[in-house]
Amino acid sequence: MKAGARKFGAADRRLLPEGRMAGPMPWVIAIMMFLTVLAAAAGLGLGSAAGNLTAGMASRLTVQVMAANPDRREAEAAAALAAAERLPGVARVHRLTQDEMQKLLEPWLGGGALDADLPIPAMIDVDLAPGGGDRVDTVRGAIAAAAPSARVDSNATWLAPLGRLIAALRWLAVALVLLMIGATAATVVLAARAALDTHRATIEVLHLMGATDLQVARLFQRRIALDALFGGLVGLAAAALVLVLLGSRAAALGSDLLGSVALPPLAWVLLIALPLLGVLLAMLVARTTILRALGRML
Amino acid sequence: MGWREKRGRAEAGLASGGSIVQFDNVGLRYGTGAETLSDLSFSLQEGGFYFLTGPSGAGKTSLLRLLYLAQRPSRGLIRLFGEDIVTMPRRRLPGFRRRIGVVFQDFRLVPHLSAFDNVALPLRVAGVADRDLENPVKEMLAWVGLGHRASARPATLSGGEQQRVAIARAVIARPELLVADEPTGNVDPDMAKRLLHLFDSLNKLGTTIVVATHDLHLISSIGRAEMLRLDRGELLDPTGALRHPPRRPDA
Numbered sequence: 001m002k003a004g005a006r007k008f009g010a011a012d013r014r015l016l017p018e019g020r021m022a023g024p025m026p027w028v029i030a031i032m033m034f035l036t037v038l039a040a041a042a043g044l045g046l047g048s049a050a051g052n053l054t055a056g057m058a059s060r061l062t063v064q065v066m067a068a069n070p071d072r073r074e075a076e077a078a079a080a081l082a083a084a085e086r087l088p089g090v091a092r093v094h095r096l097t098q099d100e101m102q103k104l105l106e107p108w109l110g111g112g113a114l115d116a117d118l119p120i121p122a123m124i125d126v127d128l129a130p131g132g133g134d135r136v137d138t139v140r141g142a143i144a145a146a147a148p149s150a151r152v153d154s155n156a157t158w159l160a161p162l163g164r165l166i167a168a169l170r171w172l173a174v175a176l177v178l179l180m181i182g183a184t185a186a187t188v189v190l191a192a193r194a195a196l197d198t199h200r201a202t203i204e205v206l207h208l209m210g211a212t213d214l215q216v217a218r219l220f221q222r223r224i225a226l227d228a229l230f231g232g233l234v235g236l237a238a239a240a241l242v243l244v245l246l247g248s249r250a251a252a253l254g255s256d257l258l259g260s261v262a263l264p265p266l267a268w269v270l271l272i273a274l275p276l277l278g279v280l281l282a283m284l285v286a287r288t289t290i291l292r293a294l295g296r297m298l
Numbered sequence: 299m300g301w302r303e304k305r306g307r308a309e310a311g312l313a314s315g316g317s318i319v320q321f322d323n324v325g326l327r328y329g330t331g332a333e334t335l336s337d338l339s340f341s342l343q344e345g346g347f348y349f350l351t352g353p354s355g356a357g358k359t360s361l362l363r364l365l366y367l368a369q370r371p372s373r374g375l376i377r378l379f380g381e382d383i384v385t386m387p388r389r390r391l392p393g394f395r396r397r398i399g400v401v402f403q404d405f406r407l408v409p410h411l412s413a414f415d416n417v418a419l420p421l422r423v424a425g426v427a428d429r430d431l432e433n434p435v436k437e438m439l440a441w442v443g444l445g446h447r448a449s450a451r452p453a454t455l456s457g458g459e460q461q462r463v464a465i466a467r468a469v470i471a472r473p474e475l476l477v478a479d480e481p482t483g484n485v486d487p488d489m490a491k492r493l494l495h496l497f498d499s500l501n502k503l504g505t506t507i508v509v510a511t512h513d514l515h516l517i518s519s520i521g522r523a524e525m526l527r528l529d530r531g532e533l534l535d536p537t538g539a540l541r542h543p544p545r546r547p548d549a
Contacts, residue, residue, distance in 0.1 A: 201406065201408075201409075202408050204406070205406045205408060205419070206419070206423060207395075208366060208367070208368055208395060208400060209395060209396070209400075209419060209420045209423045210391075210392040210393065210394070210395035210396035210397075210398075210420075210423055210424070211392065211423045212389075212392045215423065295388075298367065298368065298369060298370055298388070298391070
């Protein structure tokens with residue numbers, strides 16, 4: 001039986017007619033792979049965006065001292081600054097300088113609009129130490145005591161819905177990738193069955209000559225793997241092109257939020273691995289389908 | 299079925315010495331229809347030459363399908379090369395099939411392979427390297443008179459040529475048992491004689507041969523051959539020689 005495990009040798013390429021690239025299978029796989037790579041890229045990109053959001057902004061509080069009287073405002077701002085600095089779990093406290101305020105307001109009020117006559121709240125950024133999300137209320141209390149006119153906004157409060165939206169989109173991307181994998185597997189099952197039907201006579205002859213199921217399965221497996229490799233590479237190339245184009249458009253916008261959607265290098269490695277995983281999946285599915293069909297023959 | 303089964307077992311014990319094929323009360327039915335073959339009990343001696351005859355629809359092809367392991371019987375016992383192949387696990391069958399050469403009635407050549415590749419198929423299945431099979435395949439093609447058509451596809455060959463390719467393919471691996479279904483149906487009398495001569499030489503080298511045919515002339519040309527006559531799924535064995543084969547002098 002040892003010979004049963006052997007291949008047909010160099011001639012096995014000729015045992016099934018080449019016919020590759022002729023059928024729709026490689027193109028269907030190319031489309032699947034294109035969509036899978038896009039969905040995976042969206043998932044990975046949103047993942048890194050969500051990471052950037054939480055790392056950079058969610059642990060920040062913004063304090064606005066809104067007293068109308070400039071002297072009182074200064075006094076309260078200084079008190080709030082001192083109170084925040086004394087608190088444990090606060091990594092950094094920074095009062096925005098006149099220049100920084102100018103920059104923030106420029107888009108709305110134009111350059112040089114900031115003079116002493118316009119009452120502008122004093123703003124203080126309070127960065128909590130990592131994991132300090134539960135200290136928001138302590139900070140809020142301390143600042144309210146020091147500066148009664150201060151308003152404390154936690155960035156986390158308004159970032160939370162955005163974070164939830166991103167999380168939902170990520171799950172959607174994961175679900176899409178899984179659905180695509182399922183659909184690709186189904187395509188391969190159909191293609192393998194079609195190939196079995198087309199070559200039924202040849203298979204029967206091989207079978208009656210004493211070819212083992214594995215010998216026959218190997219013939220198909222290889223053919224389908226080549227189809228899947230072709231489809232996978234075409235799909236990947238098309239998707240990569242789209243991603244690079246989208247990336248350059250997003251970079252041109254100069255938006256902080258969109259810019260953070262950029263794909264990290266590891267994500268590219270994962271995306272490039274997708275067609276190879278596709279080939280493995282196709283081979284495995286084809287093998288199982290064919291071995292099951294052959295198992296029904298005597 | 300009790301007593302019959304016992305008798306079958308007893309016969310199996312008696313005849314197992316030089317027999318390559320042994321049928322005991324074998325029945326075959328497809329689906330729920332009537333039995334295509336019923337109560338077949340016979341044994342074929344190793345190195346024997348057998349003609350299987352009978353009218354169309356008598357079950358000749360069905361019997362051959364049992365012999366070349368395309369089908370398991372619905373009932374009864376079949377021993378092939380001394381082993382029970384009815385209950386044999388499926389994974390062991392390919393090893394047995396490689397010891398059997400088959401000439402199908404409809405040839406079953408692989409349409410996209412050349413005559414050379416078709417004939418080489420059994421050797422490739424058995425794992426013979428390409429460089430080792432080139433000469434035997436060419437010789438075999440020359441023997442059936444197709445040396446010049448080695449690269450032709452079956453579709454470009456005449457019926458008779460296809461049949462000769464099918465025969466070359468069946469005998470290339472030197473099978474222990476050769477099963478041929480109407481192997482001379484499409485060739486002229488001269489070629490029929492030539493092919494029969496091929497079977498004859500193979501038989502003299504030790505291959506057991508079973509040929510299903512209507513051709514009485516063919517049957518009469520091999521003096522030592524025995525005849526199995528099937529009619530409506532039953533084996534006619536008036537003398538009982540098939541059930542209780544006489545011991546061959548050389549066995």
